Amino acid sequence: MTDYTVEFVGTGETITVSDKDTILSRCIEEGIAQEYSCRVGMCLACSAEIVEGEVVQPAARGLTEREREEYALTCMARPASDLRLDRGEYPPSIESEGRGDPAAADD
Numbered sequence: 001m002t003d004y005t006v007e008f009v010g011t012g013e014t015i016t017v018s019d020k021d022t023i024l025s026r027c028i029e030e031g032i033a034q035e036y037s038c039r040v041g042m043c044l045a046c047s048a049e050i051v052e053g054e055v056v057q058p059a060a061r062g063l064t065e066r067e068r069e070e071y072a073l074t075c076m077a078r079p080a081s082d083l084r085l086d087r088g089e090y091p092p093s094i095e096s097e098g099r100g101d102p103a104a105a106d107d
């Protein structure tokens with residue numbers, strides 16, 4: 001198990017998240033006001049822009065392939081490096097009718 005530092009830009013909140021934990025679960029434990037709803041990678045409410053670093057999120061079904069490189073679904077994402085995340089930025093497909101359909105959202 002490896003621990004990583006996750007910093008939220010804008011608020012400066014910083015938590016430690018292991019590569020076995022989701023970012024959202026640690027936010028809840030630490031009392032950080034991260035938005036969420038479904039907790040299964042579909043609604044995108046828990047999205048955050050990846051400013052720096054990498055995550056592993058194979059079950060982030062609500063994001064397009066391109067969005068997976070730029071956004072983390074914190075309910076699904078586990079850190080693969082130290083991270084800086086912006087909770088104020090959401091992926092384009094959150095507004096798309098094709099949400100949940102990566103092919104449609106890429107158009």
Ligand code: FES
Binds near residue numbers: 041043046
């Ligand atoms: S809470 Fe719905 S995608 Fe994370």
